[in-house]
Amino acid sequence: MKQMALIANSRHELQYRLDVYQSIPGDKMPKSVTPEGLRKLGVYAGAAGFWLDKSRTKNITDDGAGVTVSALVTGKSYEDDFDSDGVIYEYPTSNRPSTYDQSRVQATKTAGLLKLPIFVIIKPTSNSTKRDVFLGWIEGWDDKSKTFLIIFGLTPPKDIPTGIDDDDDPFIFTSSKKSESSKSKNSRKRKFRFKILRRYQNVCMVCSLTVLQLLTATHIRPLTKFGSDDVRNGLLLCQLHHKAFKADLFGINPSTLQIKYRVEGPNKNQLKITIDDLSHLLRKPHTKALTWHWKQWASKNKLSLSSAEAEN
Ligand SMILES: [Zn+2]
Known part of the structure; x- marks a missing residue:
């Protein structure tokens, strides 16, 4: 019975997040919102790294740990790994006890496993008054290189989050792609980079x-x-x-x-x-x-x- 309730809560949260994103004016991704507007929408509290609204999300998992709602992207270090299709996001490190960071990383993996999108928030330039907001899906992670692969979009990725690559899988070269949109090309490149970084540990x-x-x-x-x-x-x-x-x-x-x-x-x-x-x-x-x-x-x-x- 409890499991059913968790599933129902997770579905409810999915719809909630999609509705919140749709409610932000604009029909393109990213959308542009003031920090105050983000707080009102309940997707952001101004903190660095991952943010989870525990009071709202604790009823989604049986341990009550909550599920990440948003991720703030800061700093120039993302220039290489960020564009309009997604981001390779490094695990945040705060000055708080390491259990704080670990619990946030865990809550972000949970978002991936439950296929719940998170709001990825970026300050475009240091003096911007508005924030760019993307809806992102956790497509993979790696504890060794301490990175998440987040893909932007309004619909979840087809695959479940990528686990460990398997050396026993058959190895075949494929013929080159006939035609590929720039979006799928970028997300393919990012996925390849993510897998290589994970395999060879940065x-x-x-x-x-x-x-x-x-x-x-x-x-x-x-x-x-x-x-x-x-x-x-x-x-x-x-x-x-x-x-x-x-x-x-x-x-x-x-x-x-x-x-x-x-x-x-x-x-x-x-x-x-x-x-x-x-x-x-x-x-x-x-x-x-x-x-x-x-x-x-x-x-x-x-x-x-x-x-x-x-x-x-
Ligand atoms: Zn070298």
Whole structure:
């Protein structure tokens, strides 16, 4: 009986949130509202990070912990990971005891699991009097990289929030997409980036840089060459090493995972690469993807293909 009540409360909350969003004037996303207006709507209390209206949302879960209602996006750090389609949102850290932050992260995961949207609030510029408000759906999270993937829209995403990517799934390259709207392209790119950051834990694979804003999810076999968004077809590289990889300044031997350089250079030191091979990775890119790239790279650099030909 209690379970039924929780489900009913969750449905009620979903309708409530959709109604509140629809009630804000404007027919495009984001909508523009004053902070005072947001408070009146009951979606915002002015605090940084996640906000939950416990008195209203405690009856949605059996532990009474509540469900996140809104997230405030602050700071320039989001420039790279934010646009009109969604955001990769870092777990907030406050000066309060860590249980405070943990409970808010938990309440945000609950919003994802219950498919309840949250209001994502942004101050467009430092002197804006209004706030941009998006309706966002929690599409995934990762406790290691401490990030949520939030996708904006009026309808929930089709998939349930993404769990751990599975190395036992069949690995296939897909043919490149025929036509793709810019919205779906952006959300696909963001999802790929999120999965790569999660898998490789926010570190450049070849130099150990950990600055999130400088890390890039790189396709090993590009989509334009019939690659895929399979997480195992990706590398996590800093912008320097992303460029170097794209410019074929180094290759990765799929058999030994050693990083190899062009005979004519630049060499390892010149490229500021500090790691000799990828064997340190707990989870590795797929051999098929590395082999595809190695064959192209080795033939351009007139290296022996024996190790490449051993595979596939
Ligand atoms: Zn790097």
